[in-house]
Amino acid sequence: MLALLSWFSQAVFLVVVIYFAVYVLLELRVFLISQKVERRKLTELVHSMAKAESDSETEHWPPVSVLLPIRNESEVVERLIDAACRLRYPGELLEILVLDDSSDGTTELACARVDQHAAQGVDIRLVKRRNRNGFKAGNLVNGIQQSRGEFFAVFDADFVPPTDFLLKTIPCFKDSTLGFLQTGIGYENRDVSFLTRFQAMEMGHQQYVTVGLSEDGDMASLSGSSCVWRKTCVDALGGWNASTVTEDVDLGYRAQLGEWNYAYLRDVVSMSTLPETISAYRIQRERWGRGLIHSGFKHFKHMLQQRMPLMKRMHAISMMFSSVLLASIFVLILLSLPLTYLVRFDGAGMRWGAFAFFGLVVLWGLENAFGARKGARFNDKPNVLKDLWETYLYVSMFLPMAWYYFAGGVRALFGVHGDFHRTPKGKDGYGVIVPGINSVLLAGEILTFFYSVAAVWVAWQRANYFLIPLNITVCVGFGMVLFWSWQDRHVYRRT
Structure with missing residues (x-):
């Protein structure tokens, strides 16, 4: 024995x-x-294509829906809504949907902020469901069913996008094969403790490696927030799937295995907040591990059926x-x-x-x-x-x-x-x-x-x-x- x-x-x-x-x-x-591509070619293309803010021509800009899925986020919801309303984009082509699944005082705070910005002429409204079927995935699916944009910009509750976020990302979608785009993420509280510094470094490493993956045309994992999706891509894939707790990764896999391309713009950075307690961190990582492992096995067979060079297949498996x-x-x-x-x-x-x-x-x-x-x-x-x-x-x-x-x-x-x-x-x-x-x-x-x-x-x-x-x-x-x-x-x- x-x-x-x-x-x-x-x-x-x-x-x-x-x-x-x-x-x-x-x-x-x-x-x-x-290392060789500190500034990606596609990022340079965006900077060359993006027009000055004073450009009065709007016929080249498509309608965009900004989706803000929230759930009991009273500490940050007002900041999130304010940041979304500061986004620079032709006003008649931009709508902001606050997708509220809250069961506490967050709803009252969000309603007051939405009313305040709506009174100033911003196209913003709060969307609240009767139940939480499908959790965040169900919330997003419900949101896009009530949207009018050709593209969806998604921000979680603790994110603050830069004001020029849409001006730098939307021009990339002139490439009709581009299904989604991920941007960089920074962390406001990264220096609070070694725990937050570790998280910022660990996810910073993922972002740095993603530069190489995207440059080489290899599969990558989507962070889920501070990203932009093409509506026709999301519709073709059937939207976010509630069968996994990492619905963003699942949708990203389906897009890449469905012949859609992705882009990664490391130099467009939205600020976020990290968990500061070890209990919040361990619960988050157990959920991530569960969802990532589930998604990996869920899409493995589909990945093997795709025609791709050996090196790209090895990177996909890795x-x-x-x-x-x-x-x-x-x-x-x-x-x-x-x-x-x-x-x-x-x-x-x-x-x-x-x-x-x-x-x-x-x-x-x-x-x-x-x-x-x-x-x-x-x-x-x-x-x-x-x-x-x-x-x-x-x-x-x-x-x-x-x-x-x-x-x-x-x-x-x-x-x-x-x-x-x-x-x-x-x-x-x-x-x-x-x-x-x-x-x-x-x-x-x-x-x-x-x-x-x-x-x-x-x-x-x-x-x-x-x-x-x-x-x-x-x-x-x-x-x-x-x-x-x-x-x-x-x-x-x-x-």
């Missing part, structure tokens, strides 16, 4: 290492493309299953104890597998952190020791995130696809009632921390040191989130 467990653990370990190696090499390729890879890292954490106990790493395969894994982690960590700082637009003065330490902490935070994605993947496997929880942003997270999944994820963090402590102890006792760096990094990452949980609990008690 022990021999079978040893063989199984080694096989899974080597499979994950090989999978990780392919992912790292593909991401490195895209990263190098991104992108669609990056969440599965992250979840599989948690499987390595679970295997670290039996591997340490049963395997001496004397064989060439396991020994070189361990060396390859840690070498790949270093390569990926450095590339990821560099791209993250570029993507998040951090301009700190270089400090080698500080940067290396922050890079280590940055990498260690992916291990708790692996647990959230693993939990989300397990829930997706058991058919939990529609359990949607709004993510409170900023300091709003301290005062909300968190769903029960938070306690499950917290318990998993505690167990994983002590599990890795035990793995380090066993490795030390057996003088089998190969996986100690992994387990120590697990303790660092999970130790941070547990400390933040304790810290948030005390802040909540004082508020």
Whole structure:
């Protein structure tokens, strides 16, 4: 029995290492493309095509509907509506729809703000449903059914678009094959704590890599907000689908697999807000992991049926299953104890597998952190020791995130696809009632921390040191989130 467990653990370990190696090499390729294309060709085309604000000719501008899906967003709803009403665009061609699914005082605030702007001549109205069927996806579908625009600009409640957002994005759609367009995202509260800085870097890295993916014509994952959709594209795809909690990613996959092109404009930046509490962050990432893994498997067969070059297919698989890879890292954490106990790493395969894994982690960590700082637009003065330490902490935070994605993947496997929880942003997270999944994820963090402590102890006792760096990094990452949980609990008690 022990021999079978040893063989199984080694096989899974080597499979994950090989999978990780392919992912790292593909991401490195895209990263190098991104470096060469700091300013994308399509972005330059937009700047050359966009007319001055004083241009009086409006026949070239199509009608646009701005969609603002909200749900209990009293802290930011007024700011969102004000920002949407500041968008520069021919007034007779622009409408703003506040899609309100709220059950609290948000509706009253939104109504007052809508009435205020409507009185000033802005074409804006509030749309409220009788029920929340389909959650955010259903809200958006209901909104587009009542819109008149040929294009939809979508902004979540915590977003503030630049005033020239439409002037810079709509000209791109002169290309009739362009189905949707994603823009850059910045974060107002990125420097509040290491947690917010990590999130800004991690999503900044995704944005930086997307530059290379779009330049190379590879599949990419849509962020869902601060984006523009062509109405004929959305109609052809049947709109947003409520069968997944990442309805934006699902629609983006369907568009790209349906022969629609996408564009990414990194230099058009809308500001947003990040979760500041660890409970809000872990609930958000479990939901993302669940939806991304579900979407990946949901569209995998369709992707295989598409005709595409081998390199593009590899990038598509890598992108669609990056969440599965992250979840599989948690499987390595679970295997670290039996591997340490049963395997001496004397064989060439396991020994070189361990060396390859840690070498790949270093390569990926450095590339990821560099791209993250570029993507998040951090301009700190270089400090080698500080940067290396922050890079280590940055990498260690992916291990708790692996647990959230693993939990989300397990829930997706058991058919939990529609359990949607709004993510409170900023300091709003301290005062909300968190769903029960938070306690499950917290318990998993505690167990994983002590599990890795035990793995380090066993490795030390057996003088089998190969996986100690992994387990120590697990303790660092999970130790941070547990400390933040304790810290948030005390802040909540004082508020």
